[in-house]
Amino acid sequence: MKNWIKRGIAVHIFIILSTAVQGQDDLLELLNAQEEPETSFTIATFKSTRLVSGHSVETNKKGDLQFLIGHRFGRINSGWRELYGIDNATIRFGFEYGLTDNLNIGIGRSSFQKTYDGNIKWRFLRQKYGAEEFPLTATWVSTMYVLANEFPNTERENYFNQRLSFNHTLLLARKFGKLFSLQLMPTVMHRNLVATEQDENTVFAMGAGTSIRLTGSVRFNVEYHYIFPNQIASPVGGEDVTNALSLGVDLETGGHVFQLHITNSRGMTEKYLVGETTGVWGDGDIHFGFNVSRVFTTKKHKKIP
Amino acid sequence: MKQLLILSFLLAQSLCVFSQKYITQSGTISFFSEAPIENIESTNNQVSSVINLENGQLVFSLLMKAFVFEKALMQEHFNEKYVESEIYPKAIFKGQIQDFDNMELSTTPLDVTVIGTLTIHGESHEITNVGQMYFDENNRIRVNSKIEVALDQYKIKIPSSVQENISNTIAITIQMEYEKLD
Numbered sequence: 001m002k003n004w005i006k007r008g009i010a011v012h013i014f015i016i017l018s019t020a021v022q023g024q025d026d027l028l029e030l031l032n033a034q035e036e037p038e039t040s041f042t043i044a045t046f047k048s049t050r051l052v053s054g055h056s057v058e059t060n061k062k063g064d065l066q067f068l069i070g071h072r073f074g075r076i077n078s079g080w081r082e083l084y085g086i087d088n089a090t091i092r093f094g095f096e097y098g099l100t101d102n103l104n105i106g107i108g109r110s111s112f113q114k115t116y117d118g119n120i121k122w123r124f125l126r127q128k129y130g131a132e133e134f135p136l137t138a139t140w141v142s143t144m145y146v147l148a149n150e151f152p153n154t155e156r157e158n159y160f161n162q163r164l165s166f167n168h169t170l171l172l173a174r175k176f177g178k179l180f181s182l183q184l185m186p187t188v189m190h191r192n193l194v195a196t197e198q199d200e201n202t203v204f205a206m207g208a209g210t211s212i213r214l215t216g217s218v219r220f221n222v223e224y225h226y227i228f229p230n231q232i233a234s235p236v237g238g239e240d241v242t243n244a245l246s247l248g249v250d251l252e253t254g255g256h257v258f259q260l261h262i263t264n265s266r267g268m269t270e271k272y273l274v275g276e277t278t279g280v281w282g283d284g285d286i287h288f289g290f291n292v293s294r295v296f297t298t299k300k301h302k303k304i305p
Numbered sequence: 306m307k308q309l310l311i312l313s314f315l316l317a318q319s320l321c322v323f324s325q326k327y328i329t330q331s332g333t334i335s336f337f338s339e340a341p342i343e344n345i346e347s348t349n350n351q352v353s354s355v356i357n358l359e360n361g362q363l364v365f366s367l368l369m370k371a372f373v374f375e376k377a378l379m380q381e382h383f384n385e386k387y388v389e390s391e392i393y394p395k396a397i398f399k400g401q402i403q404d405f406d407n408m409e410l411s412t413t414p415l416d417v418t419v420i421g422t423l424t425i426h427g428e429s430h431e432i433t434n435v436g437q438m439y440f441d442e443n444n445r446i447r448v449n450s451k452i453e454v455a456l457d458q459y460k461i462k463i464p465s466s467v468q469e470n471i472s473n474t475i476a477i478t479i480q481m482e483y484e485k486l487d
Contacts, residue, residue: 024399027326027362028397030328031353031364032366038368038394043391044385061377252382254467297375297377301375301377301380
């Protein structure tokens with residue numbers, strides 16, 4: 001009998017104590033049980049819509065207008081008289097606009113060959129985690145280029161469509177943890193006018209890039225484009241065409257992203273990166289360059305009252 | 306003796322069974338940071354919380370990514386750089402209403418003090434909140450409170466390049482409306 005009472009009291013005390021001590025955790029469990037499983041999209045795979053000179057999978061949000069301005073200087077091995085290439089800059093400026101969070105359009109103009117470009121960019125798959133998972137983000141970007149410089153050969157009859165080039169790139173990217181992102185860029189480049197019959201009008205290339213987070217605001221990026229062999233025969237500007245390799249750093253300060261890089265390509269669009277890059281890293285044909293990107297918000301989220 | 310034991314046992318049981326819990330999943334928490342260049346404000350209206358009216362304990366839980374900013378880019382930076390919501394998705398507060406046993410909750414707003422632990426960005430600190438609590442005409446419990454949180458305490462780093470734009474102390478407004486949990 002005594003034992004029975006003792007045991008009863010012990011159980012009793014235990015129940016009272018456990019409700020008192022675990023009360024808050026029980027409440028939290030109650031809240032967790034009410035929650036529906038969440039799916040989250042991976043954000044900020046890259047800092048900007050450009051990795052270095054080529055596109056990243058990132059798009060501008062709906063209503064965001066991005067102003068991009070880029071410079072590529074001359075080669076650092078051009079010597080002191082040229083201030084190591086600083087005297088000889090090419091420039092591209094452009095605007096990109098988010099029609100939706102996933103669909104962007106853009107225009108731009110490069111001083112080199114006086115080229116106008118227009119692009120459409122569609123992020124059609126997004127990496128996500130939680131209740132639903134998907135391993136990567138996929139973005140398609142198509143660009144059209146119009147060269148507005150003098151025709152190279154004015155003796156013959158020239159047509160407007162000789163000025164046109166087209167690029168199509170599929171961007172596939174995955175963010176691993178918060179520190180490291182990887183991107184593959186299979187690319188098709190079509191030039192309506194090429195130098196000789198030995199040059200393919202349509203050039204296939206494979207790009208690869210990575211972004212490594214150093215701090216919340218600073219990242220290190222690498223971008224490389226490999227052109228499959230036997231497609232380009234003619235030299236450009238007297239030099240053989242090479243594969244573009246670029247190293248860059250992103251500095252993000254709120255609305256601005258500053259991207260500083262060194263590269264063997266002067267191209268700020270795929271047309272030059274793939275098929276018109278002639279610098280050789282080992283020979284010191286390295287260009288210093290930068291992009292500055294500023295985002296203007298034209299449509300604000302509605303305030304929650 | 307035996308009867309006393311059974312009686313008290315039943316009493317203890319009744320505490321567990323007939324709960325006096327009030328709950329919400331659509332509370333509103335907003336914050337505001339005043340800075341010379343740009344004020345930053347954001348609202349989360351999917352805050353979950355539960356109050357236990359037997360002992361005055363309450364718990365809050367919210368998803369950081371549910372904070373909505375006017376500027377989409379600001380929202381991305383908030384999640385990616387500052388609160389790192391991919392790693393620390395939730396903020397949680399577990400608190401106890403002080404002097405709860407002597408309190409008579411009614412339709413007249415009552416000043417209450419809550420002491421508890423606030424966890425943001427994986428960092429936990431004890432805080433004291435002062436707010437008001439009352440029953441509204443639909444027998445819901447309303448809670449309103451304002452608190453201030455120092456970002457450095459929660460290891461939320463502000464890069465030197467934007468230090469002018471973001472102040473270290475953030476004013477947080479809490480507005481909750483609880484319904485009885487059956």
